[in-house]
Amino acid sequence: MEVExxxxxxxxxxxxxxxxxxxHGDVPYQVAFKMKSSRRKLCMTFCGGVIISPxxxxxxxxxxxxxxxVCQKICGNQGPKRTLSHTYAVAGNxxxxxxxxxxxxxxxxxxxxKSVIYPRTYKFPKDDxxxxxxxxPFHFNNNVGAIPIAKKYIDYHGKCLVSGYGRxxxxxxxxxxxxxxxxxLPNRQCSRRFxxxxxxxxxxxxxxxxxGKGDSGGPLVCSKTGDPNEGxxxxxxxxxxxxxPRAASFFTRVSYFARYIERNKATLTQPIFILYTTFLLxxx
Numbered sequence: 001m002e003v004e005x006x007x008x009x010x011x012x013x014x015x016x017x018x019x020x021x022x023x024h025g026d027v028p029y030q031v032a033f034k035m036k037s038s039r040r041k042l043c044m045t046f047c048g049g050v051i052i053s054p055x056x057x058x059x060x061x062x063x064x065x066x067x068x069x070v071c072q073k074i075c076g077n078q079g080p081k082r083t084l085s086h087t088y089a090v091a092g093n094x095x096x097x098x099x100x101x102x103x104x105x106x107x108x109x110x111x112x113x114k115s116v117i118y119p120r121t122y123k124f125p126k127d128d129x130x131x132x133x134x135x136x137p138f139h140f141n142n143n144v145g146a147i148p149i150a151k152k153y154i155d156y157h158g159k160c161l162v163s164g165y166g167r168x169x170x171x172x173x174x175x176x177x178x179x180x181x182x183x184x185l186p187n188r189q190c191s192r193r194f195x196x197x198x199x200x201x202x203x204x205x206x207x208x209x210x211x212g213k214g215d216s217g218g219p220l221v222c223s224k225t226g227d228p229n230e231g232x233x234x235x236x237x238x239x240x241x242x243x244x245p246r247a248a249s250f251f252t253r254v255s256y257f258a259r260y261i262e263r264n265k266a267t268l269t270q271p272i273f274i275l276y277t278t279f280l281l282x283x284x
Contacts, residue, residue, distance in 0.1 A: 128252045
């Protein structure tokens with residue numbers, strides 16, 4: 001389809017624009033996936049993620065998939081890795097660049113990854129969701145904790161909170177985790193903008209605030225949704241996927257994949273490499 005080709009060919013750069021700096025405890029469910037950079041011993045954030053249990057995380061499939069062209073375009077120049085042994089999931093850390101540290105209030109909690117799973121049917125932006133497992137649990141406290149996932153299909157309205165470490169413009173990158181409240185688009189309006197059925201996505205308007213490179217895989221959290229799984233801090237409704245200029249930012253709709261997420265329990269014992277799983281279409 002012509003519309004599908006546009007997703008691949010257009011310069012897709014989601015970014016947190018006009019956001020504000022996060023403080024410890026603002027978004028305890030936020031994870032930064034970091035890899036060693038060329039800046040001495042520092043690790044740089046290449047994608048975001050979300051804590052949904054002490055050892056189980058969500059992110060975008062394109063952050064870890066085998067197709068380097070997509071990840072290099074969306075995530076930055078690091079590209080995907082066949083192994084995860086040098087990738088860290090870091091929680092409670094507000095910095096884009098930071099040196100590896102043991103658990104601390106300043107540098108957060110650093111965990112290596114055991115495995116990552118994403119749908120066999122993934123082809124960006126289709127089914128752009130990944131489930132990751134850490135080698136050991138995160139210790140929950142005021143700065144690190146889980147967020148419940150949405151289970152009910154809802155046509156969301158109003159504003160929701162997005163967070164990320166990514167670019168603030170084509171040239172600029174934030175040194176800290178940024179937050180922004182994005183205005184949601186009704187499903188029908190989202191589908192009209194993209195000229196395709198966007199029922200697997202949640203869309204936000206990009207006029208004022210937006211999401212960006214390095215933000216991929218991060219959370220879109222809403223409150224007062226009516227979802228039966230919503231907690232006191234809201235509910236995870238979307239995973240940052242991408243942006244089409246002059247159209248909207250789009251997020252993988254978490255409720256569509258709720259059963260898929262729950263089926264993949266944190267009891268895996270696979271070695272450290274990227275895994276494919278059979279993906280069953282879910283009915284809402």
